[in-house]
Amino acid sequence: MRPLVLSALSTVNALGIGLDATARGLRENRSGLRFCDYEDARLDTYIGRVDGVEQAPIEGALARYDCRNNRIAQMALRADGFADVVAAAAGRYGADRIALILGTSTSGLREGERAFARRAPGTGALPAEFCFTETQDHHSLTAFVQGYLGLRGPAATVSTACSSSAKVFADAAQLIDAGICDAAVVGGADSLCLLTLYGFNSLELTAGTPCCPNDAARSGISIGEAAGFALLERAEAAGGAVALLLGYGESADAHHMSAPHPEGLGAELAMRRALEMADLAPGAVDYVNEHGTGSRQNDQVEDAAIARVFGDGMRSSSTKGATGHTLGAAGILEVAVCCLAMRHGFIPGNVNLQTLDPAFRCRVEAATAAGTVRHALNNSFGFGGSNCSILLGSPQ
Amino acid sequence: MIEARIAGIGLLGPGLPDWPTARRVLSGAADYAPGDVVPPVPDGLSPRERRRTSFAVRLALAAAAEAVRDAHEDAARLPTVFGWAHGDGVIVQRLLETLATPERYVSPTDFHNSVHNVAVGYWAIASGSHEPCSSIAAAMDTYPASLLKALAEVHCAGRSVLHIACEAPFDEPLYSACPTGAPLALAMVLTPPQEAGGIARIRADYRADGGNVTKPATAALRPLWELNPAARAFPLLEAVARACAAQTMAIPYGPEGRLHVTVAPC
Numbered sequence: 034m035r036p037l038v039l040s041a042l043s044t045v046n047a048l049g050i051g052l053d054a055t056a057r058g059l060r061e062n063r064s065g066l067r068f069c070d071y072e073d074a075r076l077d078t079y080i081g082r083v084d085g086v087e088q089a090p091i092e093g094a095l096a097r098y099d100c101r102n103n104r105i106a107q108m109a110l111r112a113d114g115f116a117d118v119v120a121a122a123a124g125r126y127g128a129d130r131i132a133l134i135l136g137t138s139t140s141g142l143r144e145g146e147r148a149f150a151r152r153a154p155g156t157g158a159l160p161a162e163f164c165f166t167e168t169q170d171h172h173s174l175t176a177f178v179q180g181y182l183g184l185r186g187p188a189a190t191v192s193t194a195c196s197s198s199a200k201v202f203a204d205a206a207q208l209i210d211a212g213i214c215d216a217a218v219v220g221g222a223d224s225l226c227l228l229t230l231y232g233f234n235s236l237e238l239t240a241g242t243p244c245c246p247n248d249a250a251r252s253g254i255s256i257g258e259a260a261g262f263a264l265l266e267r268a269e270a271a272g273g274a275v276a277l278l279l280g281y282g283e284s285a286d287a288h289h290m291s292a293p294h295p296e297g298l299g300a301e302l303a304m305r306r307a308l309e310m311a312d313l314a315p316g317a318v319d320y321v322n323e324h325g326t327g328s329r330q331n332d333q334v335e336d337a338a339i340a341r342v343f344g345d346g347m348r349s350s351s352t353k354g355a356t357g358h359t360l361g362a363a364g365i366l367e368v369a370v371c372c373l374a375m376r377h378g379f380i381p382g383n384v385n386l387q388t389l390d391p392a393f394r395c396r397v398e399a400a401t402a403a404g405t406v407r408h409a410l411n412n413s414f415g416f417g418g419s420n421c422s423i424l425l426g427s428p429q
Numbered sequence: 430m431i432e433a434r435i436a437g438i439g440l441l442g443p444g445l446p447d448w449p450t451a452r453r454v455l456s457g458a459a460d461y462a463p464g465d466v467v468p469p470v471p472d473g474l475s476p477r478e479r480r481r482t483s484f485a486v487r488l489a490l491a492a493a494a495e496a497v498r499d500a501h502e503d504a505a506r507l508p509t510v511f512g513w514a515h516g517d518g519v520i521v522q523r524l525l526e527t528l529a530t531p532e533r534y535v536s537p538t539d540f541h542n543s544v545h546n547v548a549v550g551y552w553a554i555a556s557g558s559h560e561p562c563s564s565i566a567a568a569m570d571t572y573p574a575s576l577l578k579a580l581a582e583v584h585c586a587g588r589s590v591l592h593i594a595c596e597a598p599f600d601e602p603l604y605s606a607c608p609t610g611a612p613l614a615l616a617m618v619l620t621p622p623q624e625a626g627g628i629a630r631i632r633a634d635y636r637a638d639g640g641n642v643t644k645p646a647t648a649a650l651r652p653l654w655e656l657n658p659a660a661r662a663f664p665l666l667e668a669v670a671r672a673c674a675a676q677t678m679a680i681p682y683g684p685e686g687r688l689h690v691t692v693a694p695c
Contacts, residue, residue, distance in 0.1 A: 128637075129636070129637035129686075138544065146528050148525075150529045159602045159603070159605070165607050171566035185637040185684075185685060186635070187635045187682065189565050189577075190567060204563070207578070208581050210584070211581040213634070213635050231540075232524070232537075235535040235540055236537045284559050285562045290544075290547070290550050290551070290554075298559065299559060415546070417553070
């Protein structure tokens with residue numbers, strides 16, 4: 034594909050608000066995880082919770098969209114001057130020429146949980162103030178962001194579980210290539226809710242300790258929350274560049290709804306397809322940000338798949354020990370991690386790693402280290418066997 | 430503007446058990462008579478997986494399988510784009526009810542079946558396809574949003590793509606919060622414009638011009654068109670079914686957006 038430019042980028046996650054806070058957290062190798070203190074969830078698990086969400090309501094004309102997920106999205110729109118860059122782009126291209134493609138797995142489902150906890154006795158009716166379309170609906174996030182940014186181009190929500198906000202890059206690149214739009218705002222948001230906390234707990238996938246991906250003693254995931262956005266433009270039209278989108282690779286495991294393919298067939302296909310689209314040799318990639326959830330099976334399968342594609346000793350890490358697994362927001366968050374690694378010249382550490390699983394073939398270091406990253410690959414894999422790899426390049 | 434060909438169609442809805450029946454209704458050759466929707470048990474899954482597929486998933490997979498058969502395609506070779514606004518709403522509601530109990534004993538099977546891409550996941554397992562697959566939502570605009578994504582993928586990848594639009598209603602009380610009428614699933618195999626054969630040619634473009642919206646000519650189908658996001662396909666399918674001269678329509682997509690679609694016989 035012809036490379037596209039990421040001309041603006043923003044993130045909100047458990048390490049902090051904005052790219053600078055996130056870069057600082059990554060360099061300091063800090064974990065943003067804490068013991069679960071979310072609502073009245075009574076679970077022995079750790080979470081990557083964003084501070085300040087309770088104090089950041091959505092007000093004014095979009096007040097009906099007020100919910101935790103859209104609040105986190107609003108925080109990310111305000112971070113890193115993102116909304117201002119989009120406004121300038123809308124002035125250049127026209128608001129109808131900018132597509133909006135966002136990923137989420139649970140959107141504002143928390144409002145549905147709250148509504149079902151307050152059903153009318155007798156009739157079972159949901160409270161009258163419950164705004165399904167503006168909160169619980171999958172498309173609520175995208176409709177809110179569309180209203181906030183005043184965009185009028187085609188808008189869609191991708192919901193493929195934990196690969197959602199990685200796959201948005203593919204969809205946006207296709208719409209730009211087909212000439213349907215000139216630029217696209219991509220990204221996503223997922224926020225804490227009881228469904229994911231109790232759901233992953235029911236699958237025995239949540240860890241009782243802060244998650245430690247790639248560790249010999251890893252015992253599961255820590256759920257996090259995040260939002261992030263990027264503006265994608267054609268190279269010749271963009272003013273500045275945070276990073277380049279060089280390729281994407283998508284695949285399906287066709288194996289199981291909640292377990293990865295045992296040989297990592299889909300993961301390998303996604304990585305190879307991204308390299309092929311970018312016309313890059315595996316040796317050109319300096320760093321892989323792994324899906325690396327901390328579950329026994331995911332990390333083992335992914336390590337083997339990376340080693341098959343890139344050879345032994347590939348420099349890789351999972352940053353989910355820092356941010357938690359932010360589910361549908363993991364793609365855009367970890368694309369931002371890759372962009373920060375390229376911009377600031379560091380290889381993100383694998384927070385919480387004590388003893389690398391002895392069977393693993395990738396080179397995974399606990400500590401963040403200085404290093405030049407020209408090309409970085411991000412992996413995002415989701416339930417339903419939905420895999421996506423995003424290949425990014427440094428603009429220098 | 431994107432061009433493609435429609436190589437195969439599948440449809441399952443109330444009183445519309447398959448595409449040949451639906452084509453007669455949509456072309457005006459037969460009257461519309463609503464009826465129950467009984468999706469078949471999907472092929473290609475293990476007995477355990479088959480038991481785990483819900484009504485909504487079976488509905489989507491039935492239309493997908495019919496379209497692939499109609500196009501004489503190999504399902505394993507096709508990238509897939511699913512459009513459905515609400516995923517499997519019956520399972521989502523059951524989980525919300527469980528989370529409102531003191532114990533919150535969430536069923537692990539319900540949890541993994543609650544992801545929006547549940548149908549595309551089972552479709553990939555049933556068809557053995559490792560090709561890209563996506564699950565798109567855009568509330569009432571899910572049909573044009575997912576169709577545009579599928580057409581853009583045909584254009585970029587230069588290969589055929591399976592597009593499925595499906596919506597099965599919630600139970601109460603969520604149904605009152607989000608009424609979608611009756612269950613409906615439809616699917617099309619879309620191929621690059623230069624490929625031979627097919628049922629019809631299709632050309633699509635997006636414009637935020639706020640122009641008039643095309644409603645189905647079949648008056649009896651208008652109530653479903655109003656409620657069910659997948660039914661937004663009816664004007665397009667009517668143009669295919671009538672197979673006369675080229676016909677242009679505007680599918681509502683966003684407050685002022687329209688997906689302008691021209692359908693012409695091959």
